[in-house]
Amino acid sequence: MKRRQLAEEAVNQIEKVFGEYPGHRRAHARGSVYEAIFSSNGNASALTTASHFQPGKVQALVRFSHFSPDPTWADIMSPAKGMAVQFKLAEGEVTNIVGVTAPIFLAKTPEVFTEMLRVMKSFKNGKPRFADLAEVMTQYPESRAVIEILKKMQAPKSFATGLYHSNHAFYFHNDKGKKQPIKYEWEPEAGVEDLSLTDAAAMPIDYYKAEFEDRISQGPVNFRLNIVIGTDEDPTDDPTVEWPAERERIHIGSLSIQKQAPYAADTLFDPTVMTEGISCSEDRILNFRQDAYQVSHSRRKKGQ
């Protein structure tokens, strides 16, 4: 099946499992958007020629979200939170980093991801059944590690206390033609803090947005951008595998989130939109996201 056709199929399956919500993103449907400034400290200059990673500042747009494709789910039903960052470069160019609070993804290929959705029962008439999801995933050996992570996964206490991972590897290219595999991590300056189950149970439906806006009214919310340095032993094509914890991390800049922005209804945070000095790895899920996000974007723009 061609990539675009498979992307249509994947988005159709998401709609079958979670329902259709006209005008909304087909995943991470509910979220809120903020204006930010990214300051690079130049620590990545020897590894990449990318303009936003040279010393200096660029404007950015940030969207925090709850993973569910159903915008009516309470915050706490989506333990995984998203953080999409769009850097505004010169002459209208943009580049994105789209992360989540889980370090790995549940499938290595678009075919397996779509097949998982195909066998999943509908969530439309009630609560999500994570037991069903776990059962589906036992059929896919590469996804077992994710089950263990999902079982233990807790939501962050606030959008401002999540550790967000790119899941995928990317390549940095320097001016000498050297290529370095990396993964990204957004580390909260407020510290990583998860929710206890008791606190989670007591939480109102739209708690995260209100809590974040309260924080930001008192001053900027900051994140450090780290890169994890891949070695020859680390797969660059498999988002179901976490690189070893002892890999070198380099702090390459800081994001200062300043204020609420108009809702980015039309903005497409496509994780494959790169700039000179950075390229996508061969990870098939990463490259498939380009098509799946375009399908979702064109449907929601038409009000479907």
Ligand code: HEM
């Ligand atoms: C087969 C793989 C995947 C598919 C089919 C998929 C599908 C989608 C779709 C359809 C959207 C809505 C796009 C839009 O309308 O703008 C979306 C958004 C999003 N996805 Fe994925 N996704 C996949 C993998 C991932 C992975 C691996 C991550 C984690 C890094 C991720 C994180 C997000 C986030 C944070 C958003 C919200 C972006 C925003 O705020 O606009 N997704 N996804």
